[in-house]
Amino acid sequence: MNRSKFTCKNREKIRLKEFLQKSYMYSTSFDFMALQLWPYDRSQPFIIHMVYFTNFSLTFAHLCSHFIYALQQMINTSSYVILCWVNVGGFSLLVVLWSLISLQSVVSHPFARIAIDKTVLAVSDAAAFVEVSPSVLGSRGQSSEWVNVNISNPHPTDVNDWIGVFSPSNFSASTCAAENPRVVSPLLCTAPIKYKYVRYGNPNYKYTGKAILKLQLINQRSDFSFALFTGGLSKPKLITVSNTIAFANPKSPNYPRLAQGKLWNVTTVTWTSGYSIRESEPFVEWGKQGEKQRRSTAKTLTFNRNSMCGAPAKTVGWRDPGYFHTSFLTGLWPNSLYTYKLGHKLSNNTVIWSQVYEFKSSPYPGQSSLQRVIIFGDMGKDEADGSNEYNQFQRGSLNTTRQLVEDLKNIELVFHIGDLSYANGYLSQWDQFTSQIEPIASYAPYMIASGNHERDWPNSGSFYENYDSGGECGVVAETMFYVPSQNKTKLWYYVDYGMFRFCIADSENDWREGSEQYKFIEDCLSSVNRQKQPWLVFLAHRVLGYSSSLFYYIQGCAEPMARESLENLWRKYNVDIAIFGHAHNYERTCPIYQSKCMNNESKEYSGSLNGTIHVVAGGGGASLSEFAPINTTWSVFRDYDYGFLKLTAFNHSKLLFEYKKSRDGKVYDSFTISRGS
Numbered sequence: 001m002n003r004s005k006f007t008c009k010n011r012e013k014i015r016l017k018e019f020l021q022k023s024y025m026y027s028t029s030f031d032f033m034a035l036q037l038w039p040y041d042r043s044q045p046f047i048i049h050m051v052y053f054t055n056f057s058l059t060f061a062h063l064c065s066h067f068i069y070a071l072q073q074m075i076n077t078s079s080y081v082i083l084c085w086v087n088v089g090g091f092s093l094l095v096v097l098w099s100l101i102s103l104q105s106v107v108s109h110p111f112a113r114i115a116i117d118k119t120v121l122a123v124s125d126a127a128a129f130v131e132v133s134p135s136v137l138g139s140r141g142q143s144s145e146w147v148n149v150n151i152s153n154p155h156p157t158d159v160n161d162w163i164g165v166f167s168p169s170n171f172s173a174s175t176c177a178a179e180n181p182r183v184v185s186p187l188l189c190t191a192p193i194k195y196k197y198v199r200y201g202n203p204n205y206k207y208t209g210k211a212i213l214k215l216q217l218i219n220q221r222s223d224f225s226f227a228l229f230t231g232g233l234s235k236p237k238l239i240t241v242s243n244t245i246a247f248a249n250p251k252s253p254n255y256p257r258l259a260q261g262k263l264w265n266v267t268t269v270t271w272t273s274g275y276s277i278r279e280s281e282p283f284v285e286w287g288k289q290g291e292k293q294r295r296s297t298a299k300t301l302t303f304n305r306n307s308m309c310g311a312p313a314k315t316v317g318w319r320d321p322g323y324f325h326t327s328f329l330t331g332l333w334p335n336s337l338y339t340y341k342l343g344h345k346l347s348n349n350t351v352i353w354s355q356v357y358e359f360k361s362s363p364y365p366g367q368s369s370l371q372r373v374i375i376f377g378d379m380g381k382d383e384a385d386g387s388n389e390y391n392q393f394q395r396g397s398l399n400t401t402r403q404l405v406e407d408l409k410n411i412e413l414v415f416h417i418g419d420l421s422y423a424n425g426y427l428s429q430w431d432q433f434t435s436q437i438e439p440i441a442s443y444a445p446y447m448i449a450s451g452n453h454e455r456d457w458p459n460s461g462s463f464y465e466n467y468d469s470g471g472e473c474g475v476v477a478e479t480m481f482y483v484p485s486q487n488k489t490k491l492w493y494y495v496d497y498g499m500f501r502f503c504i505a506d507s508e509n510d511w512r513e514g515s516e517q518y519k520f521i522e523d524c525l526s527s528v529n530r531q532k533q534p535w536l537v538f539l540a541h542r543v544l545g546y547s548s549s550l551f552y553y554i555q556g557c558a559e560p561m562a563r564e565s566l567e568n569l570w571r572k573y574n575v576d577i578a579i580f581g582h583a584h585n586y587e588r589t590c591p592i593y594q595s596k597c598m599n600n601e602s603k604e605y606s607g608s609l610n611g612t613i614h615v616v617a618g619g620g621g622a623s624l625s626e627f628a629p630i631n632t633t634w635s636v637f638r639d640y641d642y643g644f645l646k647l648t649a650f651n652h653s654k655l656l657f658e659y660k661k662s663r664d665g666k667v668y669d670s671f672t673i674s675r676g677s
Contacts, residue, residue, distance in 0.1 A: 011299070041367045051190060085127025127154045130163070130226050130242035141355065145247075146385070146433060149213040149226055151198055153239060156209045159199050160232035161239075162337025163213060164192035165387075166313060166319035167319075169225035173238040180312040182424055182470040184390055185233040193220065193428040196387040198228070204409035216385040218435040219247045219254050220428060221322045223235035232386040251275050253282070253325070253342040253354045257441040259415075260495050261328060262484040264362050265444065269298075270482050271325040271354070274433060275344050276300070280352070282325040283365070288333075289358075294344075298327035301479050309457045313425035313471030315531035317390070321427055326482050332361040335369055335547060357442045366532030368651050371498045374404060374444075375415045376644035377451070377541060377581020379620030380422040381433040390426040391470075396437070396642030397621025404644070405439045407665065411646075413497055414444050417581045418507070420477060422622060425470020437539065448481050450474065450491040451541040451581065455508035461489075462508050472601035474508075491576045492517050494524045499649045500535045501528040507542035507582075512565045521566065525573035534652050534675060538570065538578040538612075545570075545614040546592060549583035550636050553628030567594065570612040576673060579616035579645065584625040586639040586659055588669060589614040595634065602636050605673045613671075619643045619662070637669045 033325065129152050137145040151165060164186070171190035178187060194215070202209030217224060223246035228239040251274030277300045279295035287293040301324045308314035325342075332338070338361060363369050378403075380394025380597045404411065421433035440446060456462045457473040478488045483504075485493040491506040503524035512518045521538075528536055543552065544562035552558050570578060571593050590597035591611030598611030607656050618625070619642045625640055642662040649655050652675060659669040 043418035045198070064379065070097075073321045074112075077232075085202050094188060094588065098332070128152065128228065128240045130228050130240055132224075132226050132242045132245050135243065135245045135577060136248055137217060137245060138249070138252075143219040143247075143438075144216060146214055146216050147245065149201070149215055149242070151201065151205075151211045151213065151228060153198075153209040153228060156198075156206050157230040159197070159206055161198045161205070161228065161230050162195050162225045162233070163198060164188075164195045164217075164229060164236075165215065165217070165224060166190060167220050167224045168222040169244045170228070171225070173227065173229075173236070175236070176316050179315065180467055182467050183312045183316060185235075186236050187316070188236060189316055191312065191319075191390060191426050191428070192227075193432075194235075194383055194387045194389050196385070200386065212660050214385060215655065216383070217245075218431060219250060219252065221250045221272075221320070222246070222430045223250070238260060249352065251279075252352060253609075254355060255438050255441075256340075256342060256354070257434065257437075257481060258359055258363060258443070258445045259447060259482045260445045260484060260497070263330075264364055264496050265330070265332045265334070267329045267332060267359065267361060268326055268341070268478070268482045268624060269329065269340060270324060271342050272324055272431070272480070273342075273344060274322050275352075276302075276323055280344035280346050282327070283343050283345070284327040284329065284340050286303075286329055286338055289337060289339055293339075296327045296329055298325040300325050303475050303479055307475045308425075308471045309460050309469075309473035309475075310467075311425065311644060312390075313476075315471075317423075317425045317426035317470065321430070321476070321480075324480055334361060334364045334367060336361045337623070341599075359443055362413075362445075365496040365498070366529070367498045369498060370592055371413075371500065371649040372411055373413045373415065373497070374411050374498065375417065375539070375579055375647065376400065376617050376620040376646060377398075377417040377449075378419040378584050378618040378622045379416060380419070380622050381429065381436045382621070383432070389429060389432070391424045391429075393424050393623040394621040395623075396420055396662055399642060400620050400644055401436055401440070403660065403662055404666040408440065408443055411440075411444050413447070413495075414440060414523070415447045415449070415502070415504070415539055417449040417504075417539050417617070419453045419581060419618075419620075419622065420448060420451065420481075422453055423470065423472070423476070424453055424468070425472055427472075427476065434480070446481075447495060447502075448477065448483060448491075449504050449539060449541050449581075450477065450506045450508045452508060455506075463510050464508060490517070492520050498535065499533055499652055500537060500647075501533045501624075502537050502539060505538070505540040505544070507540045507544060507559070511540075511544070512561055518565065522569055522573075525569055525575060530574075535647075535649055535655050535673075536575050536646070538575050540578075540580055542582045543580040543616060545578050545580065545612070546589050546595075546634060547580070547583050547614075547616050548628050548630060548632055548638065549585060549616070550588075550626040550628045552583065553630065563594075567612075574608065575612045576609060576655070577613045577615060577647075579615045579617055579639055581616070581620070583616050584618045584622050585616060585627065586617040586619050586637075586641065586643050587627075588637045588659070588671075589634045590636055592634050597634055603671050605671060607675060609673070613657075615645065617643070617645045617659075621662070622662060639668060643668070 014397040131150040174189045176189040201213040205211045226242040229236040231237040253273040256271040282298040339358045341356045344352040379397045382398045423429035451467040454477040456468040458465045460473040495502040543558040591599040591609035593611040646658045656674045659666045
């Protein structure tokens, strides 16, 4: 990139509002246009990055949308801009300088430190371009599509040139400093939704300057642009920006997520769209196959930037989340197949439809039928196109997802026990997560538990005072997913599913004896009728029981005070299995109480266990956790790999437990529990 200093001539100071009104006139009177503010540190002049354009049929206001978007949160249309014309190699160049008088109240923002009188123009090579096709996505109603990204750069710098995908297409490529350890590179003031090194499109890119990348996009309710950067992730410098592309209907309803209601015969459907309640009436049309369909209206929720607790969720990672609609399908017949589709009735009476989905309703409590439940934690998401994301350490998640999708007809219920997306404050990744799980969550109830990466943030009410949620402080997960809790900020609840009773605890809220949650846990365990529901399972994210993971070994035990508070309850109410995540591995204990094995059997249990089998199932996809270099008397099976659990209740007298690896779906550990009918 060549940079030169130029003298600004013929300055004209006008209000922004007036400038926008005259933008078409300006668009026909120059050859280059200033698109991107680029703030440097206090010791350096401020640079306006220049990009060449040839399509002068577009108005200047449109071409400067990146520039305007970057400041629209801080400068209103009564602010001033300064226009000046310079000559660059015989071309006429219009430079737009923003008056920063109105920024005095936001001096902490990088733009507030700009010295206009020291402005430098950085002019890119005219031949650099990024072209993306197709320009219209989802023309057949699909919510994802692959695109070709054609890159040409006459001056490739090194192997670290990269393409950033931005949505909305208007973005700020300015650098914003990290406010805490959860803000990570690339440190742009608008975080890309994903990025990929150009060299993966051509190993010889460094020499040829040309490459083609294939990327997969999902519908995220806005348009997309692709930006070429040099300087790697640590010092990104914008070279050029692509054409804008978009889905045919960016607002369409997508990513349905089923959940069990508070009653066994109620199933809820939650989905995401770009339609507010002022624009449409959301509903679900559903019914048994071949029978008359009915409509159930939906309630709508969303949240805004002020709902977040800190960076990056409140700053560089913020993205408009759209709207979340939840409909309650009531009066369901047990173990029956239903179809449904999502609808939005617009003001002109047009209805926007989703595709048709199906689900199987819940058995009634105590019903004897084949019942199969999947349980895992800490899965996250990953990009099928090999591109990179913020907080990218969930390489096992696609395999876990793939195995569940392939076995979907043999699954009735799913529990994802915390650490769902690992967005950690980069909100666009929640769309990626819900898109990845859609084949599962649209078919079987996808029940969640609260994890540290959803909830924890200092001074936000979480039991643990750390930065793991990236400023989300529970708001995102609690809004995007329905759980049958009494209070959506307290994610403890129970699910009666046929012969199972599941008691789900919220490990990020106080669970100690005397707390509100402790009372719930005891009520859940004590109120089940074991004649009707013999299989009693306790679920939570953090290991409130036993684990020989290295980080717990260094800490001295699993979660402090957990066993002391809860182990007597598990013993008193004969909990069969307690399952946890948080440690990214698999481990199974003997039936245990106070660190002692209460049953010497390991494969075929019969009658009372006399203790609770503790299982860590945190290998859903995130980077694996090492085990401590010790041997315990209570650890029966350990595996340093990705995997998930499957519980199968054949009837009231036999339960099968299986641990399957995500790589191949095969069973690597199992046991049975048999009891008299």
